[in-house]
Amino acid sequence: MFDGGCPSEVTLLQRAVGELHVAFKRFGAETVLQDLRQVGCLKARFPRRVTPGWIDMVMLNTGGGVAGGDRLDVSVDVAPGCQATLSAQSADRFYRALVADAPSQVRTRLTVEADAALEWLPQETILFDRSALDRRLEIDLADNARFLGVETVVFGRTAMGERVQQGWLRDLVRLKRSGELLLHDAVRIDGPIDELLRRTAIGAGAVASATLIYAAPDAAARLDAVRAALGAADAATSVWNAMLVARILGADSASVRATVIAVLATLRDDRPLPRVWFC
Structure with a gap:
């Protein structure tokens, strides 16, 4: 005799769902919080002014890490004239997915209106062996809006002796200005990731990668300074x-973090x- 149904039924594991919507508006000379909606494991905390005219806010996932089948959705709206910085409490950790799991799904949409500026500064995304991640970042800028963002992906923690032997990753960044697509950066890698990253044309042995985007009217004028900051790192940059x-x-x-x-x-x-x- 069994309690709780037939013993042959497939166990459905609980999955995390998180939604976060943050909107900023102008109030006099300062940027202030206009709207905040939090659902599930995603939260935003500690709005504070470190630099005059700017507001800083920290995002956090109360679930700790992200497992296969989890769904996270973030949207940020920055009204005209606002200046905001969003960071994350810690690195995001994507754990091993079960064979029957759908990939972890992360969707982020950032909207920056006229004369506004947004800095998107999450910390590293750490992928564990056999993790599966489907992530999309959409950035919509007004004609003279400014955006600075960074996304860093780490394939296993080297200090812990970890290697991502197998995994599945779909990572897409799209940036539009006034509706015109300027950047479509898609990464698709799956299977024996550690082996693939050793190939010269893919990673040449690297286990961490950062993509940094600066979209602003003065982007071209910043090129030489950025190249100087990159120093001897295995890196490249261009402007268009x-x-x-x-x-x-x-x-x-x-080493990647220090360069970033x-x-x-x-x-x-x-x-x-x-x-x-x-x-």
Whole structure:
């Protein structure tokens, strides 16, 4: 005799669902919070002004890590004239997915209106062995809006001796200005990831990769300073259509992080990074 149904039924594991919507507006000379909607595991906390005219906010996932089948949706609206920085409390961790699991799904939409600026500064995305992630970042800018963003992907924690032997990743970044598509950056990698990353044309042995985007009227003028900040790192950068894109590779996340911080200092005119980056 059995309680709770037939023993042959497939067990359906509980999956995390998170939704976060943040909107900013102008109030006098300052940027203030206009709207905040939080559902499930996604939260936003600690709105504060570190630099006059700017507002900083921290996102967090109360579920800790992300498992196969979890769904996270983030949207951010920055009204005309506002200046906002969004960071994350810690690195995102994507754990091993079960064979029957759908990939973890992450969807983010950022809208920046006229004369506004948004800095999207999450910390690293750490992929564990046999994780499965489907992620999409959509950025919509007004004609003279400014955007600075970084996304760093780490394939296993080298200090812990981890390697991502197998995995599945679909990672897409799309940026539009006034409805015109300027950037469509798609990464598709699956199967023996550790083996693939060793290939010269893919990763040349790198286990961490960062993509940094700066879209602003002065992007071209920043190119030389960014190249100087990259130094001897395994990295490259270029500018087109008032948008600067840099790609950084590294044999460990610490070296990539150090290079990212150096570039951010240049593009943020030495304003302090969010405190959570150093916790």
